[in-house]
Amino acid sequence: xxxxxxxxxxxxxxxxxxxxxxxxxxxxxxxxxxxxxxxxxxxxxxxxxxxxxxxxxxxxxxxxxxxxxxxxxxxxxxxxxxxxxxxxxxxxxxxxxxxxxxxxxxxxxxxxxxxxxxxxxxxxxxxxxxxxxxxxxxxxxxxxxxxxxxxxxxxxxxxxxxxxxxxxxxxxxxxxxxxxxxxxxxxxxxxxxxxxxxxxxxxxxxxxxxxxxxxxxxxxxxxxxxxxxxxxxxxxxxxxxxxxxxxxxxxxxxxxxxxxxxxxxxxxxxxxxxxxxxxxxxxxxxxxxxxxxxxxxxxxxxxxxxxxxxxxxxxxxxxxxxxxxxxxxxxxxxxxxxxxxxxxxxxxxxxxxxxxxxxxxxxxxxxxxxxxxxxxxxxxxxxxxxxxxxxxxxxxxxxxxxxxxxxxxxxxxxxxxxxxxxxxxxxxxxxxxxxxxxxxxxxxxxxxxxxxxxxxxxxxx
Amino acid sequence: xxxxxxxxxxxxxxxxxxxxxxxxxxxxxxxxxxxxxxxxxxxxxxxxxxxxxxxxxxxxxxxxxxxxxxxxxxxxxxxxxxxxxxxxxxxxxxxxxxxxxxxxxxxxxxxxxxxxxxxxxxxxxxxxxxxxxxxxxxxxxxxxxxxxxxxxxxxxxxxxxxxxxxxxxxxxxxxxxxxxxxxxxxxxxxxxxxxxxxxxxxxxxxxxxxxxxxxxxxxxxxxxx
Numbered sequence: 008x009x010x011x012x013x014x015x016x017x018x019x020x021x022x023x024x025x026x027x028x029x030x031x032x033x034x035x036x037x038x039x040x041x042x043x044x045x046x047x048x049x050x051x052x053x054x055x056x057x058x059x060x061x062x063x064x065x066x067x068x069x070x071x072x073x074x075x076x077x078x079x080x081x082x083x084x085x086x087x088x089x090x091x092x093x094x095x096x097x098x099x100x101x102x103x104x105x106x107x108x109x110x111x112x113x114x115x116x117x118x119x120x121x122x123x124x125x126x127x128x129x130x131x132x133x134x135x136x137x138x139x140x141x142x143x144x145x146x147x148x149x150x151x152x153x154x155x156x157x158x159x160x161x162x163x164x165x166x167x168x169x170x171x172x173x174x175x176x177x178x179x180x181x182x183x184x185x186x187x188x189x190x191x192x193x194x195x196x197x198x199x200x201x202x203x204x205x206x207x208x209x210x211x212x213x214x215x216x217x218x219x220x221x222x223x224x225x226x227x228x229x230x231x232x233x234x235x236x237x238x239x240x241x242x243x244x245x246x247x248x249x250x251x252x253x254x255x256x257x258x259x260x261x262x263x264x265x266x267x268x269x270x271x272x273x274x275x276x277x278x279x280x281x282x283x284x285x286x287x288x289x290x291x292x293x294x295x296x297x298x299x300x301x302x303x304x305x306x307x308x309x310x311x312x313x314x315x316x317x318x319x320x321x322x323x324x325x326x327x328x329x330x331x332x333x334x335x336x337x338x339x340x341x342x343x344x345x346x347x348x349x350x351x352x353x354x355x356x357x358x359x360x361x362x363x364x365x366x367x368x369x370x371x372x373x374x375x376x377x378x379x380x381x382x383x384x385x386x387x388x389x390x391x392x393x394x395x396x397x398x399x400x401x402x403x404x405x406x407x408x409x410x411x412x413x414x415x416x417x418x419x420x421x422x423x424x425x426x427x428x429x430x431x432x433x434x435x436x437x438x439x440x441x442x443x444x445x446x447x448x449x450x451x452x453x454x455x456x457x458x459x460x461x462x463x464x465x466x467x468x
Numbered sequence: 469x470x471x472x473x474x475x476x477x478x479x480x481x482x483x484x485x486x487x488x489x490x491x492x493x494x495x496x497x498x499x500x501x502x503x504x505x506x507x508x509x510x511x512x513x514x515x516x517x518x519x520x521x522x523x524x525x526x527x528x529x530x531x532x533x534x535x536x537x538x539x540x541x542x543x544x545x546x547x548x549x550x551x552x553x554x555x556x557x558x559x560x561x562x563x564x565x566x567x568x569x570x571x572x573x574x575x576x577x578x579x580x581x582x583x584x585x586x587x588x589x590x591x592x593x594x595x596x597x598x599x600x601x602x603x604x605x606x607x608x609x610x611x612x613x614x615x616x617x618x619x620x621x622x623x624x625x626x627x628x629x630x631x632x633x634x635x636x637x638x639x640x641x642x643x644x645x646x647x648x649x650x651x652x653x654x655x656x657x658x659x660x661x662x663x664x665x666x667x668x669x670x671x672x673x674x675x676x677x678x679x680x681x682x683x684x685x686x687x688x689x690x691x692x693x
Binding site: 300303304332335336339348349350351352353355389390 | 570634635637639680681682683
């Protein structure tokens, strides 16, 4: 048998919590980095624009021409940058290129037409990626011309910023992740520990005292149904255990007495010297054995009829008439020995019911045995069977059962005022009652047909 | 007619073999399954009484092996087990009858008699107590003196003798005696039985036909009570 892989609640919880959280954190980190990078870009773009504006402000009008007068010191300051390289170019619409320190890529034509403001775009100068800003300014001094200025900067600073942001973000994000993960783990573990404690409690459970698990209010609401189901089971088990304990103690009691009798009688036989009395003593031994046999059989039958709840009954169609006739025949000799007229009234065949033949035999046998046992010599016992509705009754003209005892005789091990004499063990009628109930039939006790004796009747549905 | 008793409880085995000896059955006793199989190989038994709870192997397994070797003698299973299924599996394995412990000695002997009878060929001569009954020649005698019986009385006696000690219902008598449905008359059975009783009594038979109220009649030995 291969064991199915067991699903661990802890692992599932961890996986189900950690994976989405990780995704959320990673997305958040990526988004944050993108935003930071974007803001950095905007700041740098602004500086670039400022440079271009400064450059544009240096334009002068002279002779109806645009002139860009840049002293070398100013130019040096303008171009100076520790990290990046500055490229620029100034031109006018009418005069063409005015000044430049490199060949700068022109803005994309479409973008230029669409927007009048400054334009930012990426390009390449001397094999290096650059960020370019392009602005157009009307020429100063009322000259009908347009000044066109491009300023470009290599992207080292920007990249540095990105790297810096990343190098500072990442440890922060990782520590957030680690913290979050450990919180999840702690939370899951701590909460699941409650399950462990329940398991430990169940594991250490003492079976001799099946008390329900208490203090459920301290347990999580989700575990409470499980606990209450377990408690339900415990209650059932406890009832079963109680009934079995009762049964065993009763059984022990029931067996001890006939065993003691048997022991006494055999010892008496062994001591007896007179051959005639020897035989009498042996008769007593035999009687004791028979009684022991009877008690044992009854106890076992009761145990079985108890164990076989409706679910376990092997139900089959049976002819109650056949069973009844066979049982009457089986008890004939016992009846003859007690000089009791045992008879049958009913059809020979054809009283079909659904049941378990073995238990039904026990039921009928017990009713007949009971009637014979408490009947005095010369009396009559009759089994009456009728179909439609199926009714089985055992009628006798014996002493009868007093009305107040009728409920009691159906209780196990109850022995009526006369049972000591009859050698009964107080199980016959309870067994019959139990078997009848198993078959959905009802057993009732009434006064016999002719106003005396007992009539035990079983009404099948 | 030797019997084989396979029973591991020595006291029960001893008690049983002594009791069987009282009834003139000679029984060999073995205490485990292997010995049982060996004993059956060496001796041709008429009947095997087999306990299911054996120390070395399951009684049903013993039974299966015995049947596999071709042993045809009837097997009476004894068991202390309680489950109903045992009965079925015991009979499935090749058992012929089944007796649960504890049992009364007369019950065991009755089963043994029945099984031995079943194994025997169709008897041309049936004897019960002091009655000798010959179905083929339609003769019945008591103490060697022939009974003068009518055909109906002969049929009634034959039916009673088929299952001595067991009840024969009126319906069974009617079906045995009458061929045609319109002749059937249950009331006549009482007449036939009372005539047969009188003839048995006249011949000083030790048997009696007992009427069991509502069930029918059975033949028994007079010392039965």
